[in-house]
Amino acid sequence: MRLVVQAAPFDLGAEANDFAAGLRGAGAVVTFTGLVRDNGGALSAMEIEHYPGMTERAIGKIMDQARDRWALTDALVIHRFGRLLAREPIMMVATAAAHRADAFAAAEFLMDYLKSRAPFWKKEIGADGPSWVAARDEDEEALKRW
Numbered sequence: 001m002r003l004v005v006q007a008a009p010f011d012l013g014a015e016a017n018d019f020a021a022g023l024r025g026a027g028a029v030v031t032f033t034g035l036v037r038d039n040g041g042a043l044s045a046m047e048i049e050h051y052p053g054m055t056e057r058a059i060g061k062i063m064d065q066a067r068d069r070w071a072l073t074d075a076l077v078i079h080r081f082g083r084l085l086a087r088e089p090i091m092m093v094a095t096a097a098a099h100r101a102d103a104f105a106a107a108e109f110l111m112d113y114l115k116s117r118a119p120f121w122k123k124e125i126g127a128d129g130p131s132w133v134a135a136r137d138e139d140e141e142a143l144k145r146w
Helices: 012-021 054-069 100-116 137-143
Strands: 002-006 028-035 043-050 072-080 082-085 089-097 120-126 129-132
Touching: 002 054, 012 028, 012 072, 012 089, 028 100, 054 072, 054 100, 072 100, 089 100, 100 137
Parallel strands: 002 072
Antiparallel strands: 028 089, 043 082, 043 120, 072 089, 120 129
């Protein structure tokens, strides 16, 4: 399992290929990449802050939970911080398992956690100026299924 928290952009295809290339015993790979939404052209950038060390520990714990709950062969989480432009990749989750059900479930679990509980603070920069991103009810609801 690999966790990367970085400011630099990442190459989706290269990361997915590298992840899949090293697998043994997997019959399914699920990948998901989140992008900075442009909100219909109203958003120019997003600034993401975090506390190094704390962020990695928190995400590492949830990755361990995913591994314990589903029969994962491997998992990858990449999350960026700093200033990101609209439509840039912000995060990537990849999971591998012998069967697709485990790979899909673990990926969704990780994505839901990253969206609502991972210790990142996000500020959207738009035409009306900056505003902090608040928790959304639908993101909190998504966590209830786990």
